[in-house]
Amino acid sequence: xxxxxxxxxxxxxxxxxxxxxxxxxxxxxxxxxxxxxxxxxxxxxxxxxxxxxxxxxxxxxxxxxxxxxxxxxxxxxxxxxxxxxxxxxxxxxxxxxxxxxxxxxxxxxxxxxxxxxxxxxxxxxxxxxxxxxxxxxxxxxxxxxxxxxxxxxxxxxxxxxxxxxxxxxxxxxxxxxxxxxxxxxxxxxxxxxxxxxxx
Numbered sequence: 001x002x003x004x005x006x007x008x009x010x011x012x013x014x015x016x017x018x019x020x021x022x023x024x025x026x027x028x029x030x031x032x033x034x035x036x037x038x039x040x041x042x043x044x045x046x047x048x049x050x051x052x053x054x055x056x057x058x059x060x061x062x063x064x065x066x067x068x069x070x071x072x073x074x075x076x077x078x079x080x081x082x083x084x085x086x087x088x089x090x091x092x093x094x095x096x097x098x099x100x101x102x103x104x105x106x107x108x109x110x111x112x113x114x115x116x117x118x119x120x121x122x123x124x125x126x127x128x129x130x131x132x133x134x135x136x137x138x139x140x141x142x143x144x145x146x147x148x149x150x151x152x153x154x155x156x157x158x159x160x161x162x163x164x165x166x167x168x169x170x171x172x173x174x175x176x177x178x179x180x181x182x183x184x185x186x187x188x189x190x191x192x193x194x195x196x197x198x199x
Contacts, residue, residue, distance in 0.1 A: 007036070007038065007042065007046065008046045008047075010036045011032055011036055011038075011043055011046055011047065011053065012053070012056065012057050012060060014031075014032045014035045014036050015027065015032060015053055015054065015057050016057060016061075016103060017035075018031060018032070019054070019057070019103055019106060019107065020099075020100060020101055020103060020106065023106060023107075023109075023110055024054060024107060024110050024113070024114055024118070025110075025113075028050075029043045029044070029050070051115045051117050051118060054107075054115075054118045055117050055118050055121055057103070058103070058104065058107065058118060058121035058122055058124075058125060059121055061103055061104060061125060062104075062121070062124060062125045062128060065125065065128060065129065066128065069132050072085060072086070078145060079136050079137070079139050079140030079143065079145050079146050080140065080145050080146060080190075080191040082136050083136065083140075083146075083159070083187060083190065083191065084187065084191070086163075087163060087180075087183045087187065090102075090163060090167065090179065091179050091180050091183070094167065094170050094176050094179050095176045100167075100170075100171065101167045101168070101171055102164060102167060104122050104125040104126065105164040105167060105168070107122045108122055108126065108164075109168075126160075129160055130153070130156055130157060130160060133155075133156035133159055133160055134152050134153045134156040135152075136156070137152035137153075137155045137156050137159075138152040140190075145191075145192070146190050146191060146192075147189065147190055147191070147192055148190065155190075159186065159190075162182065162183065162186050163183065165182070166178065166179045166182035166183055167179060169182060170182075
C-alpha cells in the first residue's frame, strides 16, 4: 500500500483532533479545510466521504497500536512493566494533552450512531487491545508476576474498561491527575509489591 501524501496525513490529523474535541458529528469537511488550509474538494479527492475519512483514521489508529504494542513487547517483556508502561503512556498523554483520550474509546461511546463501516473498525481496535491485554495477563499469571482473581480474558476486559473509564473521568473532572488516581489501586491489586498510589 502506498504511503498517503502529506495532505492526506494533515487531513487525518485534523479529523483526529476534531473527533477528540467533539466526536464523530463534531466537525465537517469545511472545518478540516479551514484548519489544513485547503479546499473541501481537495479533502473529497483523498477521502470521498466522511465515512471514508474516519474509517481510514481508525484503521491507521489500529495500525499504530499494533506497531506500538509490538515495540513495547520487545523493550519491556515483563507483564507488570507492560501494564505500568501502557498506563504510564496514557497518563503522560492526558497530562500534556497530546492525546487526552483514546479516539476509539470516544467513538465507542457513540457506536449506536456511527456508520456501520466505522463501527466495524472501532470494534476491531477493541478486539486487538483485548487480545493483547489477555496475553499479557496470561503470561503474568503463569509467571506469578501478576495477581489475577478471574480468567485472564475477564481481567483484560476489566483493565481495559478501567483505563478507558479513567480517561473519561479525567476529562469530566478537568483534572489530569484523576487518571492516575483511578489506575493506581488497580495496578496495586494486580502487581505484587506495587507501590501504593503509583501508576
